[in-house]
Amino acid sequence: VNGIVQGVGFRPFVFNLATSLKLKGFVNNASNGVEIEIEGKDDQLEKFFFQLENNPPPLSEIQSFVKSKINVCNSKNFIIQPSEPNEAASTLISPDMSICKDCLKDIFDPENRRYLYPFTNCTNCGPRYTIIKSIPYDRPFTTMQPFKMCPNCQREYDDPRDRRFHAQPNACSTCGPKIWYEDNSAQIMTEDNLSSFTRLATDLNNGKMIAIKGIGGFHLCVDALNDSAVKILRSRKNREQKPLAIMVSSPDDINDIAHLTKNEMNLLTSAQKPIVLLEKNKRYNLAQSVAPDNNRIGVMLPYTPLHAILFKILQEKYPHIKALIMTSANISDEPIAIKNETARKKLSRIADHFLMHNRDILIRNDDSVAMEINSKTVFFRRSRGYSPKPIFLNDDASDVLAVGGELKNTICITKGNQAFLSQHIGDLENYEANLSFEKVTSHLGKIIEAKPNAVICDLHPEYFSTKWSLEQKQYPVFQAQHHHAHMASVMAEHHIHNNVMAIILDGSGFGYDGNIWGGEFLMGNLTTVERFAHFQYLPLAGGEKAIKNPWRTAVGWLYSIYGDRLPQLPFMEDQEISIIKHMIDKNLNSPLTSSCGRLFDCVSAMCGVRSNIAYEGQAAIELMQMVEHNNQYDSYAYEITYPEVTIKPILDAIIIDLNNGVNVSTIVGRFHQTIVQLLTDLAILAKRRYPINEIVLSGGVLQNEILLMGLMASLTNAGFKVYMNEKVPINDGGLSLGQAAIGRELLKQNLETVKYSIYK
């Protein structure tokens, strides 16, 4: 049996299944999975195979299952054969998994020896990736090493019939890690389990902010119904408007917060327990400042015993606290704190008190963020619960290391046919994040024992990841164009090797002509790409400054298009238009861009939705939220002046509508429909020249569900087979997988670079 079948309780599962069916033989860990030799009556064997394939342990994932007949051995019993030392090397490390139902029962059963014990876990749940220092995955090589199992725990660990057989982090209150509660000058307030939780609950009720140590880092926690507490959190954390995620005790508590579809429910309650972006409902009653100006709210359920106990205490003492803010404990964009010492140092002026524990977090791992769009899961961040679970590729190739982009960075290391995408590393714009990047790269490399034959990075010369790669003298370095990597990420996920069309709608990425790309129509495969068409090049007055202030993009574009006949729109009042004009006239710090993200910014500013942003994507998100879901909108007229998609006709139409007082939600709906229509037309046009029927969609702008669903439907209607990212983030968090796919293919074909061209 191949796949994720080691370290997930697979052998005890086989053992228990075989013995219950009175079958004989053995099970062991083999170099690439699990090997079973089994003998018995035919009908019992049938049952065995059926259960094996249909009801494997929750954390396992069977990739392939090969059977063959051998001579009867007349075994007397069924045994688990011990692992050979070298076999552990190929063990796949499981992600950190949320507490399972059985362990939940244990911690809430007053008769159980793990009653209210916050580090309860078993083979089916608990921390893995964030506690493993090196392989093999054995307790001495984890941060559980200082805790010696007591006789009761050891007995469970040694018994194949026990749920805790070989559960490396197995522990109880006698022998395992402990929590304590301290103030912001590191003075211990209480060490007792129950009184720590009780004081924490009381503090939350009093509007205090607590740093809580979790699985992959610290959270900052306040009562999500207490607006002044949430405001204090925002100001201390230096996070003005970006929505904050909440944790609620159970799906029932979402009734007064958000809509919940069946798919969303499944995702929310899955063993991974990601943050799911749900649509607020009419009864939404959280503090105003939790997710201002946003139709959605990020919700997750308790995923550690510690969280579960906290909510239990809250329900008993302060039942009105139905939701807690649980946001990464960091200051603005620094990585989430993981060490007790760092947390004390960095958070003492942010958090009032700390819920600490003494199980070290070896490597940080943020909460994952996902959304259900059209019954597909779209990842905004793939991290805790998912990383380092491999993505299976359809071919073998040399191992490579791909280092991702600059923002929402992840890295990807491949080994054979498996691609290991790292956890979310974040924006590589500060020193702490750079250190984190290096640590994740070496840690992931170590635990999967890959031997990279090449490094693949972005084309952007200023990205930290590019500079880092070019310093790695031991490997050949390949550079992959940003949007080609987005395209390749979808191809890798869906095992596509032939030519495809790619519609990549993105914020920004360095193009092979040196301009900033982002509205790209590409054609080709992993090693040859043609830029078939792109959004019109327009100047970005002030570069980075324009990204933060969409009004600048809008004025710059309108002025470039209309010159002295610049239309007067309300959003321009009080803005320094002359500065922008001057910059465009003199071509001062105004790089050209074909970015689709900037087009959304421009329209957002023009429609008076948002002129300045406090977080990435804000202008586009608030624009999209103006669209009424059930409405059909007509497209504006548009024009494709090969190879450019002309922007002027779209802006013309928007200006006319604005001047005629058409309501903004209609304008925004028409604008979205226009983008969908024109890209569909472009695809149909392209198909006349190239007989390609497969289209891949990727890029950060496609986190916009109206656009993504619209394109999917429209392209499918036009007869195309459409693919998008479903396993890795559709934004830059998925870039490294695409880079890795490109690098492997270059090595395979013995090529030195990707062949990039522009359609003529």
Ligand code: ZN
């Ligand atoms: Zn469990």
Ligand code: ZN
């Ligand atoms: Zn114990």
Ligand code: FE
């Ligand atoms: Fe991108």
